[in-house]
Amino acid sequence: MxxxxxxxxxxxxxxxxxxxxxxxxxxxxxxxxxxxxxxxxxxxxxxxxxxxxxxxxxxxxxxxxxxxxxxxxxxxxxxxxxxxxxxxxxxxxxxxxxxxxxxADARPSVPAQAPAATAQRIRYCKNEDGCAVAYAISGEGPPVLRFGPLQTTDLEMEWAYGLHRSCISSMALHTRYLRFDNVGSGQSERVQREIDFETEARDAAAVSDAAGFDRFAAVSFSGGCLAALNFAALYPERLTRLAIVGGYVDGRSRRSADASPDALKSMIAEGWARPESAFASAFAMSYFPEGPAEEAREVLREMQAACPPETMLRDRDVINDATVAPLLDQVRCPVLILHARDDAVHPLSQAQKLAAGIPRAELVVLETANHVPLHGSACWENYNYTLAEFLTG
Structure with missing residues (x-):
């Protein structure tokens, strides 16, 4: 109608x-x-x-x-x-x-169970090392590339779970949304390789080429900002704008000379292989203390399936010691930074450091303690609208 x-x-x-x-x-x-x-x-x-x-x-x-x-x-x-x-x-x-x-709409209607509405089409391309990288595209509109949290996305599980499916659908309502799994996780080739954020950026370029994306906007979540900012520095002519959600400049080991041991790493070691363990639940609630609890558990289940514990533990030290400080003044596109006011994983001061270092960047502070807003969060509507408005220009 x-x-x-x-x-x-x-x-x-x-x-x-x-x-x-x-x-x-x-x-x-x-x-x-x-x-x-x-x-x-x-x-x-x-x-x-x-x-x-x-x-x-x-x-x-x-x-x-x-x-x-x-x-x-x-x-x-x-x-x-x-x-x-x-x-x-x-x-x-x-x-x-x-x-x-x-x-009434006189045009032929699409059957309720049409394959396009119920099936996700995952495609593969090869990166510079010949590894298979899985990607999927949803929706129509301005092209947007997603840099997900490193090693913790799984295209198939995102499509199967209600929370992630609704997030994808929300983006696909007004963009041509391109998602991919990093090599070593999700539906991409499960090979062991050292994390190098410039290499991750080149993988993203290979995916973009395969999808037919020439110039496009990008959105990064959490540690995905490390690869996204490398991409912005390497390919300034390709990126029209960049949104950073829950991002940071320096890993936790670099933020203080006397940084305490990584409690999250201990939770991974003790509980990653046991989905319902107290350690795994504590890991999820560290990122999403406001819940909703079921949505936080859904995120955790996807992360556990996407990446084995030995890979998570190996990569954790690299991420903790990472910094993108030298890249900030090389970013040429408009940048919007969205960050939770009470984020305990990556504090607001890190978002402020991003905004201060990137030319003409803007910061929006979200009223939540969740690292990234979940669909049931009070700030979800405002966050989602602000993000979509920026990405679509």
């Missing part, structure tokens, strides 16, 4: 929103809110109903709801002052006040 209102069209079969004939990138929950208001055009939609239908009845902060409403207004060309499309009913909820017309 196509819903026409103001100068917008929302197609609830293809999950698209256009304004003035141009596609508008929106996060899934923002899309769902607009759809909910359209289905009830002219009627009051209470905040309780919004929480029930958009967030599944979970406890949601006022800031998350407000961010979602603000994003919905922006998407349809409205604002809190004009309220020409979405009107606030004080202390009660929202009402869509624009005139709405509807028409």
């Amino acid at each position: 196509e819903h026409h209102f103001a100068d917008c069209t929302l197609d609830d079969a293809r999950l698209t929103l256009t304004r003035g004939g141009s596609a508008v990138a929106v996060e899934p929950k923002v899309f769902d809110l607009i759809h909910l208001l359209l289905r009830n055009a002219g009627d009051l939609v209470t905040r309780d109903r919004m929480v029930e239908e958009i967030w599944g009845g979970r406890i949601v902060s006022e800031s998350a709801i407000s961010a979602c409403i603000a994003a919905a207004r922006k998407a349809v060309g409205d604002n809190g002052k004009a309220q020409a499309v979405i009107r606030t009913v004080a202390r009660r909820g929202l009402m869509l006040v624009a005139k709405v017309s509807r028409e």
Whole structure:
């Protein structure tokens, strides 16, 4: 069904929103809110109903709801002052006040169980050393390359798990999203090799070439920033912009002359091979103290499957001793740094150091203690919208 209102069209079969004939990138929950208001055009939609239908009845902060409403207004060309499309009913909820017309989509519909909707297509390319690197592409739109946390991604498990699938779908809603597994982990060739971040960057270039990406944006998560910043220095002509989530300049061994022993390494040694052990759970909660617990466990299960314990332990020392400080002033593209205010793994001071060292970089501080926001985090909507808006320009 196509819903026409103001100068917008929302197609609830293809999950698209256009304004003035141009596609508008929106996060899934923002899309769902607009759809909910359209289905009830002219009627009051209470905040309780919004929480029930958009967030599944979970406890949601006022800031998350407000961010979602603000994003919905922006998407349809409205604002809190004009309220020409979405009107606030004080202390009660929202009402869509624009005139709405509807028409059934005459185009052939895609079967619900079409292979494209249910199957992920993993492809392979060879890096400079001849190793097989697995990659997958989702969605249509501006090209975006992901640098995932080193050695801890698995394309197949990401597709199988609900949390990761929703994150992929969110990015694929408005970008052509390219993900790959590092050599030695996930679906890539499981060979033992020393971590070298310039080599990891060259692997990313090989994947980009195979996928037909010439110039593109990139997003890096956690330790993936080490390879991403090497890529930005090696291939400045290819990178249009770079987002860094949970990144850092110096590994923990370099941050202090008297750095304490790596507790996370001890947790890996004791619990990595036993998925439900207390040590493995402690590792997950170190990164995601705010949970939700099930989503944190899902991240842990993927990491454990992606990389064997001996590889994690071997690589941990390299990562702890790494630094990208000499590369920062070589980055030429726009950079957005998103970092949790209370991150205990890589402190906010590391994000500030990134922002201070990279020319014209911008820093957004996220109100969470989770290393990277999870789908159930209170800051998720604001984080996801900010990231998508930056990556799509």
